[in-house]
Amino acid sequence: MSYRPDLPMIVQSDRTILLETQHPQFAEARQAISGFCELLKSPEYIHTYRMTPLSLWNAAASGMQPHEVTDILGAYSKYSVPPTIVKEIDETMRKYGLIRLERRGDDLVLHSDDPLVLTELAGYKSIAALLEDGYVLKSYARGLIKQELIRLGLPVQDLAGYSQGESCPVSLRANSAVGKPFALRPYQQEAVDAFYRGGSALGGSGVLVLPCGAGKTVIGIGAISQLQTATLILTTNTTSVRQWIAELLDKTDLDPELVGEYTGDHKEVKPITVATYQILTYRPTSLDEFPHMKLFSERDWGLIIYDEVHLLPAPVFRVTSGIQATRRLGLTATLVREDGREEDVFTLIGPKKYEVPWKAMEDAGWIAEARCREIRLPFEPKWREAYAHATARQKFRIAAENPKKLDVVKKLLERHEGDRVLIIGQYVDQLEQMATALQLPLITGKVPEKERETLYQQFKKGEITRLIVSKVANFAVDLPDANVAIQISGTFGSRQEEAQRLGRILRPKTENNTAHFYTLVTRDTREQEFSLHRQLFLVEQGYPYEIIENEMLV
Known part of the structure; x- marks a missing residue:
């Protein structure tokens, strides 16, 4: 097996990939493999990725060929890619489209270039129950057959087409209703x-x-x-x-x-x-x-x-x-x-x-440049004692509601005096206490929709520049001028929530196109463990987290 020490990656026979973060080609290699694998772990020096059937099927569906995947692996791997992995990638990706769903007249029919595959499938009771004569689907079975087959490791390529639906003429404006030039990027x-x-x-x-x-x-x-x-x-x-x-x-x-x-x-x-x-x-x-x-x-x-x-x-x-x-x-x-x-x-x-990729969008200036920092705080002795005697679930909440977080939030608000800041958290009691202490407006699920709209509009117009929000603002809330997010607590190890919360501040800015994302975490607790998992998706997208000890925060 050839060895090229100047390259950043090792491909292992269990479909995992080890990537050196300090290597000059790290960012290039990470970008290259992102289309067909997912990040598992992201400690400081070595990131671990994994190729899964689903990640390879998605790559195949987007038009990628097996040889392109193995060529990328070979281009960055210190050692030759194990032959078993080359074969597995080829076999896995070729399964997408091995079975196709096609329309013949009024019927939907399973089709394959390998008739033995269909013969084998007909032997499964769950599949046979969805078929009529030959490989014709029952009228209600288009979705069910695809679910059954993917459980067998055979993702169907659906080529049966679609109904036109009711006509509704729609034209895009050259200028928006408010008079701004508009076109798709x-x-x-x-x-x-x-x-x-x-x-x-x-x-x-x-x-x-x-x-x-x-x-x-x-x-x-x-x-x-x-x-x-x-x-x-x-x-x-x-x-x-x-x-x-x-x-x-x-x-x-x-x-x-x-x-x-x-x-x-x-x-x-x-x-x-x-x-x-x-x-x-x-x-x-x-x-x-x-x-x-x-x-x-x-x-x-x-x-x-x-x-x-x-x-x-x-x-x-x-x-x-x-x-x-x-x-x-x-x-x-x-x-x-x-x-x-x-x-x-x-x-x-x-x-x-x-x-x-997020970083590609950032480099092109379509979204703000993000700086992610995790600030680690200590416990007061009495909170440490309560934490020591708590159940696993209680431990997370006790750590998340560490009272020292209020002092850190105050420091960060001073640091970002001229910015538009969102303070985001999971626990309503904690948010209400912080809103009272800081005398800031608060949006939670308790706040009526009309009042929420008013506060969002005031924030957009700059009439207020600080807003405390619960997880109701995680998704699809458009606050384009927010450029600082301070996350004081979250939903355990939720990677999607971490991504969505960073997303609240990524709208491109007209002046300084930089966004700041702070996560406050109690040191050496369950919260710190979950925080590592939450960050996986963003690290995979190329956002390094700077770790700051509270004592170093000035």
């Missing part, structure tokens, strides 16, 4: 094109992965104008619903009468309808049906957009399984799901069709 147009694929069966379903602040809403609007069809948009909360509607009316020629809000406040079903996941998953009791799921069949939708698709609730997955003839677009900053259901996103919404 080059990467936004590339993302729309990657999803649409010229209207062929190769397009029409899939996920676009772009950083917060990259304009995923605009990409969604671009897809609507490309398809010219009635569209159902699903998003995380009422604030986000209204932001989508505002953007639609600002950047297209749509008549406001054609755009509807479907939330707890309003139940409008229009050619373009924007709804929340919460309203769809509402039911009076756990024994009842979901009354608002009928929205999926209220019109002949030609497109469904799943905003923040990594948060898609399980009941919506079930409905999505039954509407596979409708085009589906997922938008997200991260494919990471805390419930491990990435395979369902791949199968029911579609594979990853386009991705732009």
Whole structure:
């Protein structure tokens, strides 16, 4: 086996990759492998990545060939890539498209260039139950067969096409409603094109992965104008619903009468309808049906957009399984799901069709340059004693609510006196105490939607420059001028939450295009352990975390 010590990487036979962070080619190698593997661990000197079947299938779906993956590995590896890994990569990636779902007349049929594969599949009772004569699918089985087959390690390439849906002419404005020049940025147009694929069966379903602040809403609007069809948009909360509607009316020629809000406040079903996941998953009791799921069949939708698709609730997955003839677009900053259901996103919404690395967007100036710092604080003796006697879950909360965090927040507010600062936390009691101590406005789930809107608008206008928010502001809240985030507590080891919170401050700035992200962590506690896991996704994207001990903070 040849040895090239000047290269930064080791590829191991268990599909893991070790990458030296201090190597001059670290950033280049990390960028090269990001399309087909995921980060597992990120200590100071060696990062560990892993190639999974799903990461390789996503690479295959985006057009990457097995030899391209092995060529990249060979270009950066100190040792020759193990032959077993070369073979596994080839076999895994070739499974995507080995079975295709095609339309023949009115029927949907499973097809493969290897007939023995289909013969073998027919021997599985779960597969046979979804088939009629030969390999013709039962009418309801398009989503179910894909779920069954991916569990067997056979991701289906769905080429059966889509229904046109109800016509809804939409044109993008050359100038927005408020008079600003408007056009899709080059990467936004590339993302729309990657999803649409010229209207062929190769397009029409899939996920676009772009950083917060990259304009995923605009990409969604671009897809609507490309398809010219009635569209159902699903998003995380009422604030986000209204932001989508505002953007639609600002950047297209749509008549406001054609755009509807479907939330707890309003139940409008229009050619373009924007709804929340919460309203769809509402039911009076756990024994009842979901009354608002009928929205999926209220019109002949030609497109469904799943905003923040990594948060898609399980009941919506079930409905999505039954509407596979409708085009589906997922938008997200991260494919990471805390419930491990990435395979369902791949199968029911579609594979990853386009991705732009965060650092590439930063280098191009489309999002702000981010500086991430973790500040580690000590415990007072009495809190340390309480921590020592607590359960594992209690330990995390005790560490998260360390009273010393208030003093650090005060120092940071002084340091960023002229900036627009978000203080973000998990525990409402902690946030309320901090709001009282600092005399700052607070937004939590308790605050009525109208009051939230007022505070967001005041922050946007610069009438207030500090705002304390709970996790209700994690997703799809547009505060473009926020340039400092201070995270005082979070949801255990949630990587997606870390990404979303950084995303709150990544909108490009007109003057100093720099954002500051601080995480306050109690030293040598469960909170510090979880913090390492939370940071994985951002480290994978190229954001190093500077560790600052509280005693060194000036």
